[in-house]
Amino acid sequence: MTAVLDYQQLKADLSKELPGIEIQAESSFLLALPEDIHHVCQYLVSRPLQIDYLTNLTAADYPEYIEIVFYLNSIVNNTAMTLKTRLTDKTNPKMASVVDIWRGAELQEREIYDLFGVVFENHIGLKRIFLWEGFEGYPLRKDFANGH
Template identity: 80%
Template sequence: MTAVLDYPQLKAALSKELPGIEIQADGSFLLVSPEDMHKVCERLTSLPSIQMDYLTNLTAADYSEYIEIIFHLNSITHNTSATVKTRLTDKKNPKMASVVDIWRGAELQEREIYDLFGVFFENHIGLKRIFLWEGFEGYPLRKDFVNGH
């Protein structure tokens, strides 16, 4: 069985490695600003004591104030898991850095989030729609989506 990392300890380790980056530790996840997410993800993979080397799932949820991007991560080496989230408050132009350079498996998952939620992943290697056709208007998993418009 995979053990969930202790989030206050994880926050302390990352804060030590990345001074100046604000990280919040909830009981069940870390919350990081979109601007700092790529740096945090890099450290989550490279710190020998953490080594989150497997992106299990990357998904999104639309709330009235923001779009939340959720990372479910595992360390195969340490048999641990963690959840890291970020919140994109600019719902008209939601964007953040791609993590495909960290976890190759993010390529398809970022395309899915782009296609269904409209989140633009900067520096993605091939960001385009994956389920819907080019020219489809809107993002069907957004709360403001109106069918047929």
């Protein structure tokens, strides 16, 4: 059975290892600021955690922000965790790409870009994956005017 990490302990460890980052520990996930997400992910892949597998990367559009959700696992340690960040600038949502950390993020970041409009900085080839170039808008956003 896969064990879920203790988020309060993880927050304490992160605060010690990465001073200056702002992080919240909830009962079922860790919440980091968008500008800290890349550093947090780099820490997660290192020892002793070895979060080596990005199971899923997804997004949700809320009235005040776009939430990016990372579902992560350590194959070696048989642990699972959820990491989130919230992009409050909905007119220009952007954050660092994690493709350099988990190669499996490449297509998932492109999907979020295509359907939500989130720009992943330093992505190796960020372009639409489902919709054609020139398509206007982001269909999974609540403000998408042409939704059916």
